[in-house]
Amino acid sequence: MTTTRYTSEPFVVCAAVILDTGETVAMPRPNRHHNLIALFPGRVKHQGFLLSDGSYANRTIAYIAAKNTSQLGRLTKREGILFTEDLW
Numbered sequence: 001m002t003t004t005r006y007t008s009e010p011f012v013v014c015a016a017v018i019l020d021t022g023e024t025v026a027m028p029r030p031n032r033h034h035n036l037i038a039l040f041p042g043r044v045k046h047q048g049f050l051l052s053d054g055s056y057a058n059r060t061i062a063y064i065a066a067k068n069t070s071q072l073g074r075l076t077k078r079e080g081i082l083f084t085e086d087l088w
Contacts, residue, residue, distance in 0.1 A: 010051040011069040012062050015084050018046040026050040032084040049082065059083070 016026035017036045020043045027035055033047045049062035057065060063082035066072050076085040 009068050010053040010055065010057075010065055012049045012057075012066045012071055012082070012087060013052050014050050016048055016050040016056055017044045018048070018056065019043045020045050024050070024056045029084075030088050 014026050014028050015031055015033050015036060016024055017033065017040070018024050019040055025036060025040065036047075037044050046058065048056055048058040049065075051057050051062070051065055059081045063080055063086075066082055066087060072086055073088075074086075077083045
């Protein structure tokens with residue numbers, strides 16, 4: 001099911017990683033970072049999220065975006081650092 005969001009602020013769309021080549025790769029929800037890591041073993045340098053404006057955000061920036069757009073469910077790890085489990 002697709003959710004339409006009416007906000008001017010970017011919101012978290014899906015999990016993403018940056019590879020050793022600098023390329024950003026993302027997979028749609030409900031995929032998690034481990035799904036991306038399994039596709040690119042030994043090549044993932046950074047884990048984060050793709051935002052609705054097309055930008056990559058690390059876990060800290062993505063947490064702020066998710067909080068500002070009321071996306072956070074129950075926090076499963078640490079406040080201030082976003083995990084896919086905090087969203088879906």
